[in-house]
Amino acid sequence: MLVRLSPSPEEQRIDAIRQLPLEPMEYCRRWVDIDPARGYRKACINALAQATGLSPHTIKDWGTNFDRRPHYIPFLLRQADLLNQFKQLVISQQIILPTNFLTN
Template sequence: MPLEPQEYCRKWVPIYQGKKPGERGYRAACVRELAKISGVKESTIDINWGSDFSERPGYLPRMLTLADVINSVKQIFPLPQDWPFDKT
């Protein structure tokens, strides 16, 4: 089942951005994480995707599902923090 941005953020923003839902700066951390995954500029996400990310692009849930699988694997098998984007 494809992941919506809010679901993805609830699961991974506390781990990768250090912010929990309800904390000050959580939405900004979520925007940063979504930008990292999607390659879309933070300002575009912040302005165009809506306060709850309901205006996100149609492809995003599938992309977040793939990122979720990669993140889950990284929890089991330690990989570089920015894998698969590691340039070494």
């Protein structure tokens, strides 16, 4: 990571956002595009499992509204949310990755 003495306002904003927690229900509202009446909870659990690397069974144990989740999860979900947003920008070609992106 490149560290500058005076980060730009954009860098400061991203750094501030990275520190904000994102609760599981909010993550699902952002990234699970299924009608709540049709398998939404299962899709939400699967999205949370993919974002955290945990098993769906573990996530089910967090309770109906995921209130019993570990304390680090909202911070991990914020990182996943930012990566999802980045991915959407790449897919929509608003950001073009350099050819050596993975090797830097």
